[in-house]
Amino acid sequence: MKVRTRFAPSPTGFLHVGGLRTALYAYLFAKQNNGDFILRIEDTDLERYVEGAVEVIYSTLKSTNINVDEGPNEGGAYGPYIQTKRKDIYLKYALELVDSGAAYYCFCDKNRLDSLADSNGIKRYDKHCLHLSKEEISKRLANNESYVIRQNMPTTGFSEFDDLVYGTVSIPNSELEDQVLIKSDGLPTYNFANVIDDYLMKISHVMRGNEYLSSTPKYNLLYDAFGWERPQYIHLSQIMKDATRKLSKRYGDANFDDFIKKGYVPEAIINFIALLGWSPKGEQEKFSMGELIEDFSISGLHKSSSIFDETKMKWLNGEYLKEMDFEKFMRLAWPYFEESKIKGLYDYHKLGKLIQSRVEILSEIKDKVDFLAQYNKFDSALYENKKFKIDENVAKSVLIESINELKGINDWNEDNLHLSINKIAEKMEAKSGQIYTVLRIALSGVSITPGGSVELADILGKKESINRIEKAIKWLSEEKQC
């Protein structure tokens, strides 16, 4: 049987990384087995529908290189792929179940349903309408009374199924509620539409979050009632924000688009989330999409949930940035330069060369270059350096010694700067590293810089460099007095 997997998001907001991971795994598994990856939009909840959400899903899949074989835009033999466009299909199947006794009409209103709550506030439907007579049902139907169709669950025994990740799961049937299949607005619930569509679309492997683990028996009962073969189940562990909180869009920081805005590249995001909940056989950690398709395995999937550690994703992103060719890096980095304080002031390309290996996410660029556009009094403790035996006094004398030498440079370029610095070191009988370090701090006013003192001096230019050193000397002197 051909492997067919699907990603079935509801267009209720933005795609968060948990959902994206589900899509990824489904895609990887399908492609690995030369199967099809289907996109189905589950929009049966009219109230939660968000305009533009489908476009977001598409743009995310596109930028992550998850290619849809069949879907709303691609078409396919089992369409339509949007559930609201399949409305009639569900009712037909529901009625079939009513005929066979596996489902029944229910006319209970909200008040009655609410009155069923136990001391914990848990409501469980009491099969009240199951025993309505045929005549009564037709009468109420003819009266246009509002109704739903409920699934008639067994009350005794156990339901068992095999999950490819969790193994055999067994749940007492008494736990299963007579869930609603068709809502009073005529649309199916997720619980119903999902089963019907997975069957009609010939989905072979159902991959989804493990929050569906305990409701899977309900779906199986539906398959059984129709006499359909059950699909294979692959339930995925959860991604947590921390030890107790699930990662969700409610916390606002888990959306794919947000990560892109922060300056992550799609490849790194995909690579990182692939590793959250799945581990490869070997020790390789960096994977291209092709390699993921090759190496993905159900046996590497975890049962336990994992915590989303952005620090590690940052590191991975940095790896991708470093190996990227320079032109591409500049194209991606450009907007971040434009957002920084140095907008229009300095040569982005020169800076880009320095900064490519020094940022992990693009949004760090701003913080790393802003010092070029602003120079404010800074804590002189920045000069302190064990390795080069630098303290404030040393710094001051180095700067005083340097200023005239540097002023004497006619052709302000990196070679001449090196020459001059070496001269200063010789004159002071100091290690050149000492001079370099002091100048780097004096020129930047920050401890970590995108490049050494010579590169900075070159970018700043002679006038600004001299200006900054003079200020630095002044500040050091002031501090001495107090």
Added chain:
RNA sequence: GGCCUAUUGGAGAAGCGGUUUAACUCACAUGCCUUUCACGCAUGCACACACGGGUUCGAAUCCCGUAUAGGUCACCA
């Protein structure tokens, strides 16, 4: 509250009854390299098998219980 599931160092994790004195990666620390930052390289850190019982010659690995955490119990998906 019932039911389902999970529990290896700060994080991701390997491990599937016997060279496990428990890999690897991130983080952190230190050193080297680079004429200075970063990159890179090397080394180190770490109170890690939730706890208690069993089974076994032998258990992180199998079984049971407890604890903790998550999920689920909607006319939401």
